[in-house]
Amino acid sequence: MSLSDVAELPFVHEFPATKYMGSKSRLLPFICGQLDKIPFESVLDAFSGSGCVSYALKERGKAVISNDFLSFCYYTAKATVENGVTLLSSTDVDFLTKKNRRAKDFITKTYSGLFFGEADCEFLDNLRANIGQLQDGDKIALALAAASRACMKKRPRGLFTFTGRKGWDGRKDLKLTMREQFLAAVDVFNKSVFDNHQENKAFNCDVFALDAPPVDLVYIDTPYVSPFSDCDYTRRYHFVEGFCRNWEGVEIMLNTKTKKFRSFETAFSTKSTAENSFQRLFSKFKDSVLAVSYSSNCIPDKKTMVGLLKEVKKDVRVFSAQHTYSHGNHQHKVGDNNNEVAEYLFIAQ
Numbered sequence: 627m628s629l630s631d632v633a634e635l636p637f638v639h640e641f642p643a644t645k646y647m648g649s650k651s652r653l654l655p656f657i658c659g660q661l662d663k664i665p666f667e668s669v670l671d672a673f674s675g676s677g678c679v680s681y682a683l684k685e686r687g688k689a690v691i692s693n694d695f696l697s698f699c700y701y702t703a704k705a706t707v708e709n710g711v712t713l714l715s716s717t718d719v720d721f722l723t724k725k726n727r728r729a730k731d732f733i734t735k736t737y738s739g740l741f742f743g744e745a746d747c748e749f750l751d752n753l754r755a756n757i758g759q760l761q762d763g764d765k766i767a768l769a770l771a772a773a774s775r776a777c778m779k780k781r782p783r784g785l786f787t788f789t790g791r792k793g794w795d796g797r798k799d800l801k802l803t804m805r806e807q808f809l810a811a812v813d814v815f816n817k818s819v820f821d822n823h824q825e826n827k828a829f830n831c832d833v834f835a836l837d838a839p840p841v842d843l844v845y846i847d848t849p850y851v852s853p854f855s856d857c858d859y860t861r862r863y864h865f866v867e868g869f870c871r872n873w874e875g876v877e878i879m880l881n882t883k884t885k886k887f888r889s890f891e892t893a894f895s896t897k898s899t900a901e902n903s904f905q906r907l908f909s910k911f912k913d914s915v916l917a918v919s920y921s922s923n924c925i926p927d928k929k930t931m932v933g934l935l936k937e938v939k940k941d942v943r944v945f946s947a948q949h950t951y952s953h954g955n956h957q958h959k960v961g962d963n964n965n966e967v968a969e970y971l972f973i974a975q
């Protein structure tokens with residue numbers, strides 16, 4: 627099946643899509659098309675990333691649990707999937723953007739001139755202080771998710787792996803002030819909020835530490851080891867992750883150009899640990915139907931993955947679609963054959 631053969635999967639509600647690495651937004655027609663054939667009421671999106679898969683499943687009326695070990699992904703899922711009613715009002719927005727005399731200058735001092743200019747960094751310092759004064763968990767999630775989106779929109783390809791004007795192509799998104807981006811992001815997040823009359827929940831855990839209620843189906847989309855990408859999500863998104871955590875509990879490496887912090891470890895990121903990690907993961911969720919997104923250029927290969935799934939499930943089916951990723955690192959350029967991959971969905975029950 628080619629992706630051009632399937633119609634776009636329109637969201638009824640407006641999901642705040644981003645250029646998140648590995649986002650399955652363009653593959654949703656393929657993924658949901660297969661999942662729609664399976665009866666299930668509840669689902670865990672164990673590596674939720676941008677949140678687009680969780681959101682599509684919420685729209686399909688499922689009781690959705692989202693999880694990601696990055697906080698900024700968690701806040702996006704909490705704002706759009708768990709939250710069904712709360713919005714940021716104009717009074718909230720006035721509160722969030724008003725001058726706060728107690729605001730610190732950490733972002734301005736540490737990051738001015740790296741990703742954004744001084745005025746944008748001052749706005750973020752002030753916003754972070756005001757978010758810290760909010761009491762309502764859903765409003766905090768909406769504000770942090772909107773701030774993360776604003777920062778990513780103001781970066782070429784949404785990344786924090788390089789500094790200065792590299793990739794600066796003059797698009798309007800790059801020219802808007804951070805305040806303008808934040809106000810636009812609040813609007814988009816507010817529009818995404820809807821109630822599907824289920825108890826949806828977001829978690830922020832390493833998947834192996836996750837203690838979520840049992841579900842009918844687990845959707846798995848881990849970082850994948852491939853010869854073309856280091857799949858290090860922390861390195862790409864450290865700035866927004868730091869913002870959401872208020873840089874607490876992270877170890878900033880001040881000698882690096884990007885002032886990134888040490889990446890969170892994940893067992894899925896190296897060749898030597900990936901296979902064993904999948905084995906542990908499939909065993910952890912063996913009582914649910916497993917739906918696993920995978921690509922033809924990943925390690926371990928398809929045959930090994932099917933074998934691992936067969937250790938815990940009787941029936942393993944492989945569905946595939948062609949997909950061209952437009953978002954690689956420098957070794958993995960747009961237009962290379964390496965970007966042409968077969969996307970798999972393994973369904974094990």
Ligand SMILES: C[S@@+](CC[C@H](N)C(=O)[O-])C[C@H]1O[C@@H](n2cnc3c(N)ncnc32)[C@H](O)[C@@H]1O
Pocket residue numbers: 646647648649650651672673674675676677678679693694695696699831832833834847848849850859891892893894
């Ligand atoms: C391929 S992305 C998921 C993309 C997502 N399905 C989407 O459509 O946007 C993999 C995600 O796994 C998260 N992750 C990596 N290791 C993890 C772990 N050990 N536990 C939980 N989440 C993890 C990363 O932060 C990243 O967001």
